[in-house]
Amino acid sequence: MTKQKKYWLIMAGVVVFALSGSFAVQACQGGYFRDFSGQTNVQLNNTYKYSVFAEGRFKNINFSATGGEVLNTWNENNQYFAEVRWTQNDPNDPTKLKVYGEDGCDKMQDLRYFMEVSNSRSPNDNSNNDNNANLPQGTVRFFEQSSGQGKSFVATRSMSKLASRWNDKIRSVWVGKNITITLYEHANYGGRSVELTGEGRGTMYNLSEVGFDRVMSSFEIE
Secondary structure, three states, X not given: OOHHHHHHHHHHHHHHHHHHHHHHHHHOOOOEEEEEEEOOEEEOOOEEEEEEEEEOOEEEEEEEEEOEXXXXXXXXXXXXXXEEEEXXXXXXXXXXXXXXXXXXXXXXXXXXXXXXXXOOOOOXXXXXXXXXXXXXXXXXXXXXXXXXXXXXXXXXXXXXXXXXXXXXXXXXXXXXXXXXXXXXXXXXXXXXXXEEEOOOOEEEEXXXXXXXXXXXXXXXXX
C-alpha cells in the first residue's frame, strides 16, 4: 500500500470517528423538570388536574401518586398532564404526586409535588399558613393571587425561566423556614431583584408590598 493510500485511509477513519462522536453528543440531550402546577390543598375522593413542564429530551415520562390514583395522562409539546383522584392520607407516608422519566442521556429525572389533604376545607383555600408549614423543608410556594390565594406551584430549587403559564403572574409567595429566595424581573436571573427570607415556621409575602407584583420571571433558592 502506498503512503498516499495510507494517508487517505487514516484521514477517512478520523472523519468517521469525529462524525460518530458528534452524532453521539447530539443523541444525548439532558432533560429536567422545571415546575409543577396544580392544586395542593385537596379533598379526598376528588379528582384534580396537574401539569409539569419539561426541558430537553425525554424518552418517556410517567406519573405516580402516593395516596391517590392516576386516572389519565397526556402531553402537549413540553407540558405533561395527569388527572389524579386522591383517596387516602397516611401521616407516615406524605401524600404526593411524582413525575419521573428517562432523558436522552439515559439518566432518570424526577420531581415530587406534595399534597395537603383535607376532608372539610375548600380545595381552593390556600391561605392557611399552617398548611404551608407542613410542606417539606426547603420548599417555596408561589401563588397567582395575593395572600396565598388561587392556583399555585411549589419549588425546591432555583429556576432560570418560569413557564409562560406563570411568567409575570405571581402575586404572593410562601417562603419556608430558614430559606432565602431571590426573585428576578427577567429570565436567567436578570433585571431587578428582591430577596425574601422565611421566618418562624415560614412567611407569606404579598409581592405588591415589595414592588414585585406580577413581574417575576426567574428565582434562586438558597
